[in-house]
Amino acid sequence: MSIKRHMRKAATLAVAALFSGSVFAEGELFFYNWVDYTPPELIKKFEEETGVKVTVDTYDSNETLLAKLKSGATGYDVVVPSQNFVTIMISEGMLEKIDVKGMSNYGNVDDRWKNPAWDPTQDYSAPWQMGSTSFSINMDGYDGPGNSLKEFFEPSDALKGKVQVFKTPDEVIPLALMYLGLPQCNESPEDMKKVQELLLKQKESVKTYNSETMVANLTNGEVLMSSHWDGYSMKNRLDSKMDSLKYVHPKEGIIGWFDSLVVPKGAPNKENAEKFINFMMDAKNGAELSNFNRYASPLKAAAVGDHLDPTLGTAPEINIDPNIPVHFSETCSAKATKLYDRVWTKLLQ
């Protein structure tokens, strides 16, 4: 049968394509980053400057990244965990030491982010972007003030079935604890019971739990309110020309995060990884990164100044009122993680 013969041919070609990738392994860099978080122009610029071929792969949560690395997925040279996951990866011996401090562009890093709490001697990580986690509302036709976590966790009837929530407990439960005024990394079953009740109540209004599709869903009106990150929400507002999209800085507080570049143990192209990390600490490149992602730059304001898109300086999303408490998620104990897991399973039961 002729189809069979074609299939065999196609299979041979597919196998050949799989192996051809490794022929040029010398000048390569495998970059594993969050979805929609890598400016293509910068990658192109890096490729032109160094001759290194970059392959970008994406993930949707810190947990996915950790699980992938834990499962022994080697082959990634640079990955981008948030602060609490940098701590985990260091303590688990999952990272290569890199000489960040010795790099020529290290001087551009803002002093506040040198030797950060999650990597006190900065032997493993270099800054990428920082921002906050909260939620956004399409204010068009919405009559709430857009300033409280109450609007997110106890949505009004107008938002029924129009809410999108991130799909990992790690990004949702800290905000819920903040709203309820309970301690973070909570090990108390009574407290977590309250969180569970709150989330179950919220679920009546939830359309989808997803950490990737909020831009599309907010833009086409599938949802009116969604979990969001500050810069991504700003990008959403500008790219989709949605002036009515408001990123909420809740008065109860906001979750802060800081993403870093790290090199996983056994990375095949460590030298290229270091080249890339230094490249990203260059003032102009760092500014372009923020111009693309719309997140605040961890580089010195004086260094990035001229290259930074001026709209970033005044954007409502990334300029937080100093009276609003910012909480940086830390690494929770196994006991707390187990409770979070229970709450989440019960939520999606």
Added chain:
Amino acid sequence: MGLGPAILTIFAFMVIPIFILGVFSFMPADPYGGVDKGFSYEAWVQLFFERDLDDSLIFDPVYLQIIFRSIVLAVLATITTLAVGFPVAWYIVQQPAKKRELLLFLVTIPFWTNLLIRAYAWILILGKNGMIEKPLYGLGIIDESLELMYGNLAIGLGLVYSYIPLMILPIYASLEKLDFGLIEAAHDLYAKRYSVIRKIVIPLCLPGIIAGCILVFVLSLGDFISPSILGGGKKMMLSNLIQFQFSSARNWPFGGALTMLLLIMVGIGSFFYIRVLGKREEIK
């Protein structure tokens, strides 16, 4: 000799990974993913019981409910694909040889694209202002969204669409071998259409039907793209639960136990298939 490579492949890529998962399910969980050394049946206890604060065990159906829902959904998907797939296979088999090859080829086309991408394509079709809603708005037939996405309908459509070729192909294969003379003979003997199908067609192509049903059932049971992308991820299915254990929950032993359970269920299904076929051979 000839089977050597096949056995080696199955051993290396199936038996060993399953064995590792099985072993993992009897080890304590490392809080950051992976497992610690030692022996523990905690993961298997967790399937049925919740540990209270004082360490006493309380029966807890939360995971069983998720498993039960997955089975119901997989059964529904199987019935629907059979209802749609059988007539399609029947139609194809009655076409002239040239056209038949073309039609079969068309049935396999969806397999050329990644399942994930096909799921996203459904978002474009079912979503707000998507390909279904837009013309209806334009014609004034609807004035508010049909809310097709993010619900059981979308999950069902996704599953049926994804796996229907796996129902059509085996049924086609068995229909192709069917001696149409038998059907003519039945008609000559005044059998009604219904009894022809029930007494001749279905029994003769039963192996194809069962094979199709098992393929669709097993894959639907393990599918996590449809529930999480098209269904909105509001209700976990067995596969989402397994994925969750390996990612957020960082409880690999429990993920392993759930996977073993899934395998056991699939194994029971296949066992019955072989039993049914074996019985038929005996009768012959």
